[in-house]
Amino acid sequence: MPEVALVADMLVRATPLILAGLAVAIAFKGGVFNIGAEGQLLAGAAAATATTLALSGMPGAFVVTAAAVTGAAAGALWAAIAAELKRRFHVLEIISTIMLNFVAIHLVSYLVRGPLQEPTGIYPQTETFPLSARLPVVLPGTRLHLGFVAAVLIAIALAWVMKNTAWGFRVKAIGSSPRAAWSTGAIAVQRSSFMVFIVSGALAGLAGSIEVSGVTFALYENLSPGHGYTAIAVALIAALNPAAVIASGIFFGILQTGATAMQREFAIPSSLASVAEAALILAVLSVAAYRGRRLPGLPRKSAA
Amino acid sequence: MSELALDLRGISKRFGQVDALDDVSLAAKRGSIHALLGENGAGKTTLMRIAFGMLRPDSGSIAVNRIPINLRSPADAIAAGVGMVHQQFSLVPQMTVAENVALGGRGRFRPQVTARRIADVARRTGLSLDPMRRVIDLGSAERQKLEIIRILAHNADILILDEPTAVLTSRDIGELFTQLRAFAAGGGCIVLITHKLNDALAHADEVTVLRRGRLVLNASMSEVNRSSLTSAMLGSAPAVTARSYKGTPLRQKVVAAFNGVTTEKQGQTPLSFEVLAGEVLGVAALDSGAATMLRVLAGRISHSAGSISIPTHIGFVPENRIGEALVPAFSLTENFALKAAGSRSGVIDWRAMHAAAASVIEDFEVMAEGAGVPASSLSGGNQQRFVLGRELHDDPPLLVLENPTQGLDVNAAASVHARIRAAAARGTAIVFYSSDLDELAEISDRVMVINRSGVKFTSPERQSIGQLLLESGA
Numbered sequence: 001m002p003e004v005a006l007v008a009d010m011l012v013r014a015t016p017l018i019l020a021g022l023a024v025a026i027a028f029k030g031g032v033f034n035i036g037a038e039g040q041l042l043a044g045a046a047a048a049t050a051t052t053l054a055l056s057g058m059p060g061a062f063v064v065t066a067a068a069v070t071g072a073a074a075g076a077l078w079a080a081i082a083a084e085l086k087r088r089f090h091v092l093e094i095i096s097t098i099m100l101n102f103v104a105i106h107l108v109s110y111l112v113r114g115p116l117q118e119p120t121g122i123y124p125q126t127e128t129f130p131l132s133a134r135l136p137v138v139l140p141g142t143r144l145h146l147g148f149v150a151a152v153l154i155a156i157a158l159a160w161v162m163k164n165t166a167w168g169f170r171v172k173a174i175g176s177s178p179r180a181a182w183s184t185g186a187i188a189v190q191r192s193s194f195m196v197f198i199v200s201g202a203l204a205g206l207a208g209s210i211e212v213s214g215v216t217f218a219l220y221e222n223l224s225p226g227h228g229y230t231a232i233a234v235a236l237i238a239a240l241n242p243a244a245v246i247a248s249g250i251f252f253g254i255l256q257t258g259a260t261a262m263q264r265e266f267a268i269p270s271s272l273a274s275v276a277e278a279a280l281i282l283a284v285l286s287v288a289a290y291r292g293r294r295l296p297g298l299p300r301k302s303a304a
Numbered sequence: 305m306s307e308l309a310l311d312l313r314g315i316s317k318r319f320g321q322v323d324a325l326d327d328v329s330l331a332a333k334r335g336s337i338h339a340l341l342g343e344n345g346a347g348k349t350t351l352m353r354i355a356f357g358m359l360r361p362d363s364g365s366i367a368v369n370r371i372p373i374n375l376r377s378p379a380d381a382i383a384a385g386v387g388m389v390h391q392q393f394s395l396v397p398q399m400t401v402a403e404n405v406a407l408g409g410r411g412r413f414r415p416q417v418t419a420r421r422i423a424d425v426a427r428r429t430g431l432s433l434d435p436m437r438r439v440i441d442l443g444s445a446e447r448q449k450l451e452i453i454r455i456l457a458h459n460a461d462i463l464i465l466d467e468p469t470a471v472l473t474s475r476d477i478g479e480l481f482t483q484l485r486a487f488a489a490g491g492g493c494i495v496l497i498t499h500k501l502n503d504a505l506a507h508a509d510e511v512t513v514l515r516r517g518r519l520v521l522n523a524s525m526s527e528v529n530r531s532s533l534t535s536a537m538l539g540s541a542p543a544v545t546a547r548s549y550k551g552t553p554l555r556q557k558v559v560a561a562f563n564g565v566t567t568e569k570q571g572q573t574p575l576s577f578e579v580l581a582g583e584v585l586g587v588a589a590l591d592s593g594a595a596t597m598l599r600v601l602a603g604r605i606s607h608s609a610g611s612i613s614i615p616t617h618i619g620f621v622p623e624n625r626i627g628e629a630l631v632p633a634f635s636l637t638e639n640f641a642l643k644a645a646g647s648r649s650g651v652i653d654w655r656a657m658h659a660a661a662a663s664v665i666e667d668f669e670v671m672a673e674g675a676g677v678p679a680s681s682l683s684g685g686n687q688q689r690f691v692l693g694r695e696l697h698d699d700p701p702l703l704v705l706e707n708p709t710q711g712l713d714v715n716a717a718a719s720v721h722a723r724i725r726a727a728a729a730r731g732t733a734i735v736f737y738s739s740d741l742d743e744l745a746e747i748s749d750r751v752m753v754i755n756r757s758g759v760k761f762t763s764p765e766r767q768s769i770g771q772l773l774l775e776s777g778a
């Protein structure tokens with residue numbers, strides 16, 4: 001059933017896009033311009049890999065859970081660096097998170113050539129995960145793993161949290177008007193904003209962790225073909241709505257999977273999909289500008 | 305010199321379903337100050353935006369110096385010698401006075417040339433500012449002055465001012481009008497948009513009154529008086545006069561107290577005072593030190609020395625409604641939930657919030673199509689009533705207000721006053737800061753004047769408040 005396999009591949013590809021898309025969506029919603037989902041995703045992937053390899057031999061469910069938890073924690077930690085730089089030195093997170101992306105990319109390079117390199121020491125990658133430490137496949141005969149289900153459930157949960165809880169409301173308030181949030185809401189804006197960084201980083205870290213436990217089964221360079229950047233487009237197209245991120249994540253998954261297939265079958269360059277992505281983003285931006293609206297998530301001019 | 309400078313004829317403008325202006329004419333002459341009076345929403349600003357090329361009229365004609373002109377943009381208006389000072393300042397705070405004046409010009413910026421133009425304006429009108437000072441260091445009166453200098457330096461001879469006195473103290477208002485008069489006497493023409501009768505009565509030569517987008521009066525100032533202008537502005541509805549609700553007995557219960565309090569910003573003078581249950585304590589101050597004090601009193605910022613005692617629940621109505629009290633994109637329900645959102649946890653009961661917001665809308669007569677509409681869709685008066693209603697919803701023992709009627713029309717201000725008075729009668733201690741001394745005199749039980757030597761108390765009379773304020777300016 002090649003069609004089913006192809007659809008499954010699309011959903012597999014969509015999984016990190018949904019999770020990282022959620023990371024960007026919640027950050028932008030809370031007025032935090034986290035452009036560093038890529039770095040946080042890599043930090044999560046590295047930590048999950050280290051955990052999985054260190055725990056080899058333990059029960060599979062335990063290893064996979066531990067990998068997810070440490071991956072999320074590493075992503076959160078990576079984002080916390082930017083958050084702390086902002087809190088203490090007022091470093092713009094747009095700059096610091098981008099910079100930290102490069103740090104993460106090179107950190108992964110170092111890890112797969114040094115401490116985490118496979119035992120023979122030939123290839124710049126880690127040992128492959130044992131079968132028991134991989135995420136279970138939910139659709140037999142395809143690559144569709146449990147991570148996709150988790151991503152969808154997390155998106156739905158996050159949508160509920162944003163809509164119904166005091167915490168979600170605070171995030172929206174500090175993102176919409178930090179001054180009003182502080183003055184009228186007595187919200188500790190700095191602390192809430194720090195929390196947004198942490199949650200955003202954790203989601204991106206989880207994306208990386210699920211990618212290694214469910215798809216690549218090892219850490220290597222160029223593990224992510226820019227999922228963390230595509231995630232920004234995913235979040236913006238979804239108008240920062242966590243539930244809509246599911247759809248836009250799947251949409252981008254389809255585009256990217258289709259591009260690979262096109263190249264394979266018809267020798268059409270896969271960069272055509274990147275062109276389509278960019279054109280789509282430009283179209284959305286134009287429509288928003290035409291309607292005279294501020295795009296969700298883009299920085300507003302601060303009042304004098 | 306009764307030459308016609310700005311001539312608007314038969315101007316109409318619709319926004320969607322609303323007739324913002326319906327066949328309105330206005331003729332302003334050289335050498336005179338022309339007041340454009342009306343309540344909020346009467347169409348004053350819309351009419352002048354049309355005269356300044358910011359909006360295009362649906363019908364009607366515009367002539368400048370008797371020459372018909374087609375204004376496609378403010379650039380056309382500026383080229384024709386028309387300048388407009390908007391209600392909100394449009395200055396770059398980090399730049400100097402000279403740089404702000406040169407902003408938007410062409411060619412190279414030469415500080416000396418600009419300084420000469422500024423000096424030239426000073427010679428013609430008496431409006432002077434040091435070209436090298438930075439805007440951050442200027443007070444609001446000086447910023448206002450800079451806005452005017454900037455326009456005059458670009459050779460405008462028709463000057464449109466939108467509510468220029470809103471942010472000024474009474475002393476600065478006097479000075480402003482002296483300079484405007486000098487400008488008019490030199491052949492300039494001034495159109496003064498205002499909803500303050502006093503400004504028009506004291507300083508204008510001619511007056512045009514708008515009501516709900518229609519022209520109701522066009523006259524020379526010598527033909528009108530306070531009561532004819534009031535009835536023109538308000539229509540048949542009687543003007544709401546205050547003073548009827550003075551003399552609530554003070555309950556001698558201290559609700560909040562400051563003892564030798566200083567803050568980092570205001571620094572110098574330690575403040576000590578008490579606020580009593582059921583009183584309206586007016587606060588007057590010349591500089592912005594009051595803003596910091598009010599926020600300390602409202603529990604928003606911490607003090608650096610001295611001791612304070614304030615209740616846990618405090619209502620606070622900041623001056624900046626839309627940036628500080630309301631999130632414009634949020635619905636009224638969400639804006640209601642914003643209050644104390646920092647201390648809430650768990651799941652928000654949106655149904656209860658919606659009901660509470662709806663009850664505020666009803667109790668405080670907020671004109672809104674339900675609690676689901678965004679705060680930005682409301683007019684200023686309705687926004688303010690909603691904020692007031694929200695802050696009073698949980699019956700706080702203390703309510704702190706900062707210029708709560710700024711920008712509101714007469715009726716909206718009166719309804720805000722009445723509700724504040726009603727809250728005081730129920731025992732709420734009210735701290736009411738206003739830069740309008742008449743308003744303070746009208747609503748307060750006693751007035752606290754903050755000046756450089758600390759605080760002084762006085763009875764709510766304009767004379768004595770003004771005197772205490774001036775003492776501090778010396």
